[in-house]
Amino acid sequence: MNKNDISVPTETEASLPESAASNAKRRQILDGAEAIFLESGYEGASMSQIACRAGVSKGTLYNHFENKAALFGAVIEDLSRGKLAPFICQSQVTAITCEEAFVQLAERFITTLVQPGPQRLYRIVVSEAPHFPDLADTFWRHGFGRTVNTLAKWIEHWIEQGAIETDDPVFAAEQFMALCQTRIVQRKRFELPVDSSPEHVRWVARRIGHAFMAIYKPGSQTAEG
Amino acid sequence: MNKNDISVPTETEASLPESAASNAKRRQILDGAEAIFLESGYEGASMSQIACRAGVSKGTLYNHFENKAALFGAVIEDLSRGKLAPFICQSQVTAITCEEAFVQLAERFITTLVQPGPQRLYRIVVSEAPHFPDLADTFWRHGFGRTVNTLAKWIEHWIEQGAIETDDPVFAAEQFMALCQTRIVQRKRFELPVDSSPEHVRWVARRIGHAFMAIYKPGSQTAEG
């Protein structure tokens, strides 16, 4: 494993095969449901639309999932696991210096987060979190939280290199991700007009990398309580 | 005006009185609608529930607002203007040093943002932004954006004092607000368990203040492109 590879091994899914045909239908339903839920939100989506988009009958939905809420839960888990995680984790960082490495990482994060899929997923998870207790937990474990953990380990690597200094790499990772949501990601979330060109993304990423280094480069933590 | 006062003058609302009774009913409806919309989201809220909570008949809703969407828009505007803005803006900072001032500010921001009202408003605005183009704009102008502007002016004050150095105070303000959403605010948004005690808030705020100073204290911007 390359020292710069921050990818995370995909969890070995138990994935008892049950029946190939059944799994195919389940996949078909999940695909349709993901499309509709992300477009319309939980309440805005209707089981009829989902059945239609998935190309199955409404009854089939209920053969595979107990009800709308259960289907929604499965959709979020599937998305968090399969769509979001790969986006964020499989990053091959090719930088030489530490700061440049974080700049590249910020660039990738921002680029990923402003895409429609992750944006929509973020929206729906945040908005339904109060009504589905398990949902945000799922999203966190497979998505954001996982990224934070990966990032924290990567930061530990740089600590070993002597390029970063902190006694709380997890907090540092969270802070880095918070910084990545400055301006572009933030405004996109509100559908406000914002320049999201690669050039602007890189410009913001550079400022983030610079800021992160300013905070955590060895010697800057002295004053901290 | 105290130099540390970052409050913003409330916009002189035209607020043509029309009729006292009519305005009272409008207020009554808005109050009921705010409660329901924040609880259930846009699609999840029903006009019947709103009428019930507001203590008026369903027909009355439609005498005051053209339809559900218009009522929702009015609710968001009212909340952004009346609930969020005061929370964020009317802060009397009593600090002596610059860093301590930003720590206090971070503390106030976090404390505000983790409260149920702002959390719910954030949720609904983010989730409905794609379906209501005007909505996020309203929220931004009266809420977040206004806070950013206020904060930027405050930062300019510290620049004049020689305590902060940057040529882009608005970006710095956005970065400060992004930092404030590390850990507690972020996790609360996902309804994840997190220590939001005043002590922990203060601890996070201190780290934010320290980080912000590390980024923007005079002399740290030299390496920046």
Add this chain to the structure above:
Amino acid sequence: MNKNDISVPTETEASLPESAASNAKRRQILDGAEAIFLESGYEGASMSQIACRAGVSKGTLYNHFENKAALFGAVIEDLSRGKLAPFICQSQVTAITCEEAFVQLAERFITTLVQPGPQRLYRIVVSEAPHFPDLADTFWRHGFGRTVNTLAKWIEHWIEQGAIETDDPVFAAEQFMALCQTRIVQRKRFELPVDSSPEHVRWVARRIGHAFMAIYKPGSQTAEG
């Protein structure tokens, strides 16, 4: 009175003046209500629309008319009396021969009956007749029935002239009116495409006049039981 004048003296309306202003408002309401009822039918019309078109408030409607049904009744009476009757009755026939006189009359009838106003009035009266017992009676007394009576008297005139022979001029009048509804009027009622040019109207009218004379010219009634 010209022997060819088949107009009917307008009934001396009691029309107690009450108040000029009140009558003006009543007129205003009737005008608005007529427009809406004729456009949308009884059930399809709403009191709100009527109030809006009439330029008065909804409450005012109920100050002048007990309810929707009463307003509708007044509208039909007003239309039957004021719009339909004059159209049909005030005909100056300038013909020389009896047949040509009936041709001219048929021409006028057809021309009148295919116009939007009378068509709509016919539609609404026919369709609401079962639900408003008085309504069709009103329409008949002031509209169709009055025309039949006028026509019957006019036929009697021709009987005296020896140009027509029948012992039942009222039935003859009804038959003449039935004939006038052949083709053009009939098809217009179903909104079917039909040539309603003056030339075609005249062509049909000639056939009607000819047919009527064939039925009622002296000597043709001999075989009748």
Add this chain to the structure above:
Amino acid sequence: MNKNDISVPTETEASLPESAASNAKRRQILDGAEAIFLESGYEGASMSQIACRAGVSKGTLYNHFENKAALFGAVIEDLSRGKLAPFICQSQVTAITCEEAFVQLAERFITTLVQPGPQRLYRIVVSEAPHFPDLADTFWRHGFGRTVNTLAKWIEHWIEQGAIETDDPVFAAEQFMALCQTRIVQRKRFELPVDSSPEHVRWVARRIGHAFMAIYKPGSQTAEG
């Protein structure tokens, strides 16, 4: 085929069976809807009433018909095709002389047209014709127009016999039908009191037959332009 038989072969309906149960429900809904629409008109009928009368739930209505308008269209087509056409067309005329044949035909027409079903159908079609462009066309093709065509062919038969003389049998047919609407049918349409006893019907029919012969018997067309 008897020369006096003016019946028309029922169109071979494709009537793909799809499923017996589905067609039965459709029939059940149409029956309920016909009853309600004919009683109350299009706007006056409510989908709830129809569901109730048909003995199904409201949702079922919408499984079988896209909306109220589509259901209404299907009702009119069904009535025009199934109820009106047979009434009018399947007439076995047993007359010997031509005039007596037309008297019998008039008698049947009048008898049919004064019955509640055809009366109500006429009312609703005439009143909704402006709002449903296809509707009157459907009614005409399956109902009135078909009758006119059948009648025209029958008239041609009498022309061949030398009993009738005209170069426009279709217009003659229309004229005959117009004559049939004298007095009884006309007044019934306005719900006016009128003697509709078989004796009176026969009396009117005799006058119509006599009139029709007077117009079209050989030799009477000479004066025509």
Add this chain to the structure above:
DNA sequence: CATGAATGAGCGTTCATTCAT
């Protein structure tokens, strides 16, 4: 297991009507 018709509660909205001002 897939289907799709059936359900009835509930949706957003409009209605005719009332009544305090």
Add this chain to the structure above:
DNA sequence: CATGAATGAACGCTCATTCAT
């Protein structure tokens, strides 16, 4: 007498869910 806000029943229609086939 004019007004327009208030009402709640009813509107056309959609919903999540069930179940016989």
